[in-house]
Structure formats: structure tokens, C-alpha cells
Amino acid sequence: MGRFAPSPTGDLHLGSLYAAAASYLDARAHGGRWLIRLEDLDRPRERPGAAARILRTLEAFGFEWDGEVVRQSDRGPLYAAALDALRRAGRTFECSCSRLDLADAPRYPGSCRSGPLRRGRPTAVRLRVEPGIVRFTDRIQGPGARDVAATAGDLVIRRRDGIVSYLLAVVVDDAAQGVTDVVRGADLIEHTPAQRHLQELLGLPAPRYAHVPVLTEPDGAKLAKSARSLALDAREPQGPLLRALDLLGLPVGEQPLPAGLPEIWDWAIRRWDPERVPKRPALPVRG
Numbered sequence: 001m002g003r004f005a006p007s008p009t010g011d012l013h014l015g016s017l018y019a020a021a022a023s024y025l026d027a028r029a030h031g032g033r034w035l036i037r038l039e040d041l042d043r044p045r046e047r048p049g050a051a052a053r054i055l056r057t058l059e060a061f062g063f064e065w066d067g068e069v070v071r072q073s074d075r076g077p078l079y080a081a082a083l084d085a086l087r088r089a090g091r092t093f094e095c096s097c098s099r100l101d102l103a104d105a106p107r108y109p110g111s112c113r114s115g116p117l118r119r120g121r122p123t124a125v126r127l128r129v130e131p132g133i134v135r136f137t138d139r140i141q142g143p144g145a146r147d148v149a150a151t152a153g154d155l156v157i158r159r160r161d162g163i164v165s166y167l168l169a170v171v172v173d174d175a176a177q178g179v180t181d182v183v184r185g186a187d188l189i190e191h192t193p194a195q196r197h198l199q200e201l202l203g204l205p206a207p208r209y210a211h212v213p214v215l216t217e218p219d220g221a222k223l224a225k226s227a228r229s230l231a232l233d234a235r236e237p238q239g240p241l242l243r244a245l246d247l248l249g250l251p252v253g254e255q256p257l258p259a260g261l262p263e264i265w266d267w268a269i270r271r272w273d274p275e276r277v278p279k280r281p282a283l284p285v286r287g
């Protein structure tokens with residue numbers, strides 16, 4: 001079972017189509033189900049109308065998802081239960097540090113481990129992360145290992161504004177929804193060790209991970225200033241879809257290529273081979 005989990009903070013562009021297509025092809029090629037989860041917990045960053053536009057665009061591009069679209073904003077009790085379990089196990093502490101307090105720290109220095117330093121301030125909940133190497137194998141990028149305590153330190157699992165953090169929500173949801181294969185952009189690979197660590201603490205099964213490269217401008221900069229970064233046009237799905245499939249290593253030069261969208265998807269599902277996805281964290285695109 002796979003999933004695509006967009007945050008409604010903007011419209012889909014070629015880079016998001018690329019990650020969504022990889023996850024979709026991977027699930028369907030294994031005869032698996034594929035879910036959509038709107039990661040809409042960060043209300044302050046949400047753009048009005050983006051969630052509806054994302055779903056319309058995915059539909060126009062021929063994605064067919066299983067079941068109802070899940071919204072994280074409807075799942076507060078699930079996250080609260082996970083927070084509670086960690087709290088009861090003595091794995092958390094309240095932290096009063098602001099972003100400014102920590103601006104110069106390469107990682108969280110443990111300031112509030114024995115109680116919030118500044119009384120009367122709103123607090124975040126942090127996970128007490130003990131030293132130790134977390135290992136995982138990525139199906140595309142290869143083996144990874146990270147000492148979360150040494151690199152990030154104690155992780156925020158509920159923010160000072162009360163919002164449950166992405167890290168916790170994603171881990172709880174992937175397990176609750178039975179996701180076995182996480183296929184997503186390599187910009188998220190840095191969060192994978194922390195997610196593996198949380199899964200272990202919560203006694204949740206670990207999904208397999210495959211991180212596809214992040215598409216960039218030809219000079220390596222974030223997709224930003226060209227047609228490549230524009231919101232996908234739902235009226236013209238075929239060009240960008242074939243582009244994304246080509247960048248995923250599918251033989252789109254093959255002739256004759258099928259004509260309609262459903263036929264293109266069938267063709268691509270039959271040919272999906274994660275071995276052909278470029279094994280690199282970033283992939284510059286031209287044109």
C-alpha cells in the first residue's frame with residue numbers, strides 16, 4: 001500500500017507530479033492500493049483553495065486513489081493518543097524555548113530537559129532522544145544511518161502553538177492506514193531517521209522507503225523561476241505526465257506510445273522499474 005501526502009500549502013508542480021507518479025506506479029505495479037492524505041495540520045501555512053485544487057489536478061492527470069481522501073485535521077485524537085503514550089512512557093518533556101532562543105544552536109542543546117527554563121511561556125513537547133545510530137535502507141538512495149541525538153537532538157512532536165508536528169503525524173498515519181511503502185521526494189529523506197526512531201518507540205511497523213530525486217532548476221536551485229515550477233495545468237496533463245515518466249526512467253521514446261491518459265498509465269505501470277530512477281538526491285531539469 002502506497003500513498004501521496006501533499007500539504008495544501010501551494011499548487012502541484014512538475015516536482016510534485018514526479019513524486020506522486022513514482023508512488024502511484026510503485027503501488028499499482030505491485031497490485032497495491034494507493035491513498036491520498038492531505039497533510040493540513042499546519043493551518044497558518046495553508047493556502048485557501050489549495051487542497052481542492054490539488055485533488056482536481058490529480059484527477060485531471062488520471063490518478064485513481066482508493067477510498068476517501070484522509071485529512072490530518074480530522075485525526076487529532078489519534079495523534080493525541082500517540083503523544084500520550086510517549087508522555088506516559090517518560091519519553092517527552094515540555095520545552096519553553098522559542099526559535100530565537102535556539103537560533104545559534106546547531107541542534108537542540110537540551111535546555112529544558114529538566115523542566116521548562118522559562119515559566120509562564122507556552123511550551124512545545126519534545127521527544128527525549130538518546131544517542132544511538134538509526135539505520136534504514138532506501139530502495140533508491142541506498143543505505144542510510146544517522147545518530148538523531150547528535151544531529152537534531154530532542155525532537156519537537158507538538159509545537160508551541162499546539163500543532164502536532166509533521167514527524168509524529170506522518171508516523172502515526174502511515175501505520176494507522178497500513179502504508180507499507182513510502183515513496184516520496186528526497187527532500188524528506190532527512191526526516192526518515194527521526195521517523196524510524198518514532199516508529200520504534202511507538203511499537204509501529206516500519207514501512208519500506210524509496211526517495212526519488214527532487215527536481216531542480218538546471219543550476220541545481222529549487223524549482224522556482226520557470227515554467228517547470230508553475231502550477232500544473234489540469235487542461236494539459238499529457239505533456240507534463242510524459243515528462244515526469246521520462247525523468248523516472250520510463251522509456252517514453254518507445255513507439256508507438258499509447259494515446260489516452262488511462263492507456264499511458266497502464267503502459268507505465270507495466271514498465272515501472274525503481275532501478276531506473278536516478279539514484280541521486282537531486283535531478284536538474286531543462287526546458
Ligand code: GLU
Pocket residue numbers: 005006007039170184188
Ligand atoms: N506532507 C509532506 C510534504 O508535502 C510529505 C509527507 C511525506 O510524504 O512523508 O512535504
